[in-house]
Amino acid sequence: MIDATTRIGDVQLPNPIMTASGTSGHGAELDAYFPLAMLGAVVVKSLAAEPWGGNPAPRLRDVREGMLNSVGLQGPGVEAWLANDLPSLQRARARVVVSIWGRTIEEFEKAAAQLAGAADDIIAVEVNLSCPNLDGGAHLFAHDGRDTSSVVTAVVAAQSRPVWAKLTAHVTDVVAIASGAQDAGAAAVTVTNTLFGMAIDPNTRHYRLGSTAGGGGLSGRAIHPVAVRAVHDIHVALPELPIVGVGGVASGADAVELLLAGASGVQVGTATFADPRAPLQVLEELEQWCAARGVRAVTEIIGGVHA
Numbered sequence: 001m002i003d004a005t006t007r008i009g010d011v012q013l014p015n016p017i018m019t020a021s022g023t024s025g026h027g028a029e030l031d032a033y034f035p036l037a038m039l040g041a042v043v044v045k046s047l048a049a050e051p052w053g054g055n056p057a058p059r060l061r062d063v064r065e066g067m068l069n070s071v072g073l074q075g076p077g078v079e080a081w082l083a084n085d086l087p088s089l090q091r092a093r094a095r096v097v098v099s100i101w102g103r104t105i106e107e108f109e110k111a112a113a114q115l116a117g118a119a120d121d122i123i124a125v126e127v128n129l130s131c132p133n134l135d136g137g138a139h140l141f142a143h144d145g146r147d148t149s150s151v152v153t154a155v156v157a158a159q160s161r162p163v164w165a166k167l168t169a170h171v172t173d174v175v176a177i178a179s180g181a182q183d184a185g186a187a188a189v190t191v192t193n194t195l196f197g198m199a200i201d202p203n204t205r206h207y208r209l210g211s212t213a214g215g216g217g218l219s220g221r222a223i224h225p226v227a228v229r230a231v232h233d234i235h236v237a238l239p240e241l242p243i244v245g246v247g248g249v250a251s252g253a254d255a256v257e258l259l260l261a262g263a264s265g266v267q268v269g270t271a272t273f274a275d276p277r278a279p280l281q282v283l284e285e286l287e288q289w290c291a292a293r294g295v296r297a298v299t300e301i302i303g304g305v306h307a
Contacts, residue, residue: 252285
């Protein structure tokens, strides 16, 4: 038996594997394929304080080793989600992390305040500071340490749950941004969000995605090495800051890489589109990897490459 327990700050999870925001819906959609309670946590699709329709179609594009998306953070709003989607996650006995977004500090604060009195099933709030497919990245707070700090401070003050700041490696110095989030009260950082990308159709000479700026966020296997490097560098500089690693995880070995780099938790996203059971498969392969190498507890390998 492998002890898969891990901690993300004050949050203890039975294992480090979670879904990634934006890839498994707002509710318990994946519970049809495996019990969601088997995962460390379920991170729901990002929610704003108000309903939001997202970007026009087309929204998705296969780009060989990855995927471009310009969904644009479509969602029902926090209050509607609490009423209509959270109950299904509660019935599934899932541990829930709510991702929130906004175009201003005040919008983040409002979304966080709407969660203040929500059920204890919500174990953390992930603050999406880095989605590149909303207005072409015009509201990407994680490009600036001061903006990151301001949003995190507002969200921490508006509710009492641990705050995870979701950052992007698409910056000059991700360590400085992570440090700003930590100083502002973030209990952890989630790294990395999708990266800026674009696809153009040579035949029509038009953008392949329907967003206003023509681009979207690149995810999948192609960005995995970027995620590993970002997690690694943050852990070296800020060893006390818990990290949730995300980016191109499709196997247990991918999860091990992020754990060795310094992550205490791992999210599985784009792989779920190909196989809805991907998060559970990653967990099973992670445990098999540990058993084959005499690793008795997942915590033994966290940051292992630095030893």
